[in-house]
Amino acid sequence: MAMRAALLVLVSVFLMTLDHRQQHLEAMRATIAVVLYPLEYLVSLPASAGTWASDAFAARSHLISENESLRSRQLELEARLLKFDALLAENSRLREMLQSPRKVDERLLVAELLAVDMDPFKRQAVLNKGSRAGVYRGHPVLDAKGVMGQVTEVSPISSVAMLITDPSHAIPVQVNRSGLRAIALGTGEADRLELPHIPNNADIRVGDLLVTSGLDRRFPPGYPVAEIQHIDKDPTQPYASIVARPTAELERVREVLLIWPDHLAETTDSQGAPAKDAPEADAPEPDAQEASPS
The missing domain is CATH 2.40.10.340 (Rod shape-determining protein MreC, domain 1)
Incomplete structure (x- = not known):
C-alpha cells in the first residue's frame, strides 16, 4: 500500500515536471475545463443569482426614490413657474394701468x-x-x-x-x-x-x-x-x-x-x-x- 502511494507520488511529480517543461497536458486541461464549466456555473449560480437580485432590487429602489424626488421637484418648479407667470401678468397689468391716460394731478x-x-x-x-x-x-x-x-x-x-x-x-x-x-x-x-x-x-x-x-x-x-x-x-x-x-x-x-x-x-x-x-x-x-x- 505504501509502495503504491509512493509510486503514485513519483508518477505525479514526473507528470507535473514533464507538463511544466513540455506543456503536453495543456490540451487535456483545456478539454477538462470545458467539460467542467457547466458544473462550475451551476454550482456558482445560486450565489450569482443572489448577488444580481440584491443589486437589481437596490438599483430599482434607488430609481424609484430618485424618480419620486424628481417628480416632486418638477411639481414644485411647475407651481413656481405658474406663480411666476401670474406675477408677470399682474405686473404687466399694473404697469398698463399706471400708464393709462389720466391727468397728472389726479389721485x-x-x-x-x-x-x-x-x-x-x-x-x-x-x-x-x-x-x-x-x-x-x-x-x-x-x-x-x-x-x-x-x-x-x-x-x-x-x-x-x-x-x-x-x-x-x-x-x-x-x-x-x-x-x-x-x-x-x-x-x-x-x-x-x-x-x-x-x-x-x-x-x-x-x-x-x-x-x-x-x-x-x-x-x-x-x-x-x-x-x-x-x-x-x-x-x-x-x-x-x-x-x-x-x-x-x-x-x-x-x-x-x-x-x-x-x-x-x-x-x-x-x-x-x-x-x-x-x-x-x-x-x-x-x-x-x-x-x-x-
Whole structure:
C-alpha cells in the first residue's frame, strides 16, 4: 500500500515536471475545463443569482426614490413657474394701468377684486379697499382700458362696486369725435350698453368712442367708456337703437384703479382719505342714474 502511494507520488511529480517543461497536458486541461464549466456555473449560480437580485432590487429602489424626488421637484418648479407667470401678468397689468391716460394731478389708488356677484341680474364686485383708504360712495372705478363703474357700498376695509353694465347703472358720456352728449345705460350683459333717446339724425357712427363727459361731477371727463357697436335707425321711430361695447375688461381684470375727481382730490389727505375740513357738499351722490346727460 505504501509502495503504491509512493509510486503514485513519483508518477505525479514526473507528470507535473514533464507538463511544466513540455506543456503536453495543456490540451487535456483545456478539454477538462470545458467539460467542467457547466458544473462550475451551476454550482456558482445560486450565489450569482443572489448577488444580481440584491443589486437589481437596490438599483430599482434607488430609481424609484430618485424618480419620486424628481417628480416632486418638477411639481414644485411647475407651481413656481405658474406663480411666476401670474406675477408677470399682474405686473404687466399694473404697469398698463399706471400708464393709462389720466391727468397728472389726479389721485389714484390701486385695488384688487375679492369677489364678484353671481346674480345674473347684477354686475357688482367686491374690492379690498374701504373707507380707511379714502374710498367713498360714488368713487369712480377704472381699469387700464376705461371706466368700470363706481363704488356703491363702503366698509372700513372693503367696498362694493357697481359695474357700468349693471341694469341700474347709468353714466353721462359724450361722443369723442363729435361731442354729442348721451347717457349710457347698463343692460345686465357683460359686453353691452345702450344709449337711449338719441335722434335718428344725430352725428354718431359705428366705431365712435364714448368718453366720460364729467357733467355728473363724479367721473372725471375724458376717460373711455365704450365703443359704438351697432346703430339701428327706424324711420318710424323718433330715436335710434344704439348699442355700445365697454372698453374696460369687466370680466377679466383683477386690479382696478380708484381715482379722485378734481373737486375732491384737493380735499383728501396724503393717504387718500377725505380731509377733516372737506366740505360734504362736494361729495358725489350715490345713484349714478340720477345724473343728467347735459
